[in-house]
Amino acid sequence: MFRYLLDIKDPGTAATALGTAFHQTIAHNFQRKIETARDLSLAECLEFFRNALGRQLETVRLQKDEHPMELLELGETMVAKYIEEAAPSIQPAAVESRVSGVIGGVKVSGYVDLLDTEGRLIDSKSSTKPIKGIAHDHRLQLTSYAMITPAATGNCRLDTVTKGKTVTLIQKSLCVSEKDRQYAEVIYPMVQDSICEGIFLPRRSSSLCSRRYCGYWAVCEKEYGGSVRE
Ligand code: SF4
Structure with missing residues (x-):
């Protein structure tokens, strides 16, 4: 609601x-790999990362205990x-490609991180805290992409550097099942109905709901009251 309906720029964390x-760094590497069939050198990736992080840090407000050099x-x-342990075995066919389709009668679109040459969807992310398995939201996201990406087989993998x-690099595989597809078919129309009715429930119980992980925490407190945890 804050981002897409009220058009409030994410203050970032x-x-x-x-x-x-x-x-951005991982996507840049794989975009080049589609053309050259090889990964960039680690030095090239690190240089790209330093520039990308510099641009990001210009726009966010850090907490007292957070330091740019750290x-x-x-x-x-x-x-x-990631570049040394995960990238070498990945053969990308498409990177950051826009996909769209219909799930449960609802128009859905998004950007797929990576589709490999075997039709597997691979999502790569970093996390500053340990992860356990594939979170519920991520499972729905991967299921959705598997349903609307024409070349996707239903095999997915979530790569998290945590x-x-x-x-550590943690790789979790998921084969999208009929139950996963059924869940998506049921959830999308319900979410669409909520949006049409203007119902946007804050998710204060989410593990990502904190001042450290959600840039909208201040505007969220103002809108809904309560306190977002540190
Ligand atoms: S502070 Fe929590 S409930 Fe509010 S927008 Fe962020 S994640 Fe959602």
Whole structure:
């Protein structure tokens, strides 16, 4: 609602700045790989990442305990992890391609991170906290893309570079099932009805709902009251 209906620019956070720069770097590597059939060198990726992160950090307000150099160091480690361990075995067929279709009678569109030459959807992301499996929202997202991407087989993988005690690459595979498709077919019309009725429930119980992860936290408190956790 804040972004698409009220047109409020996402103020961003350190986590979103890092995530966006990471995402752009990985996409840049695979876009080039479609043309050249090889990954960029790590040095080229790190240079791209540094520039991307610099641009992102110009627009966000950091919390007191967040420092640009620490973010840069963490991000570089994450990029190196992904480029060295995940990228070599991925053969991209399409990167950041726009797809659209109809799910449960609702028009749906989005951008697929990566479709490989075997018709598998691969989503790559960074996370500053450990992850357990594929979160519910992400499962719905991958299911949706599998349903509206013509060359997709239904096989998907979520690659997450995450920061625990050390930086780790976690790869989780998902084969979209009939139950997943049925759930999407049911949920989309319900969400569309809510939007048409102007019903936008804040999701304060979401693991991403905090001042650290949601740039809209201040406007959300103003709109709905309550307190968004630190
Ligand atoms: S602060 Fe929480 S409920 Fe509000 S917009 Fe962000 S994630 Fe949603």
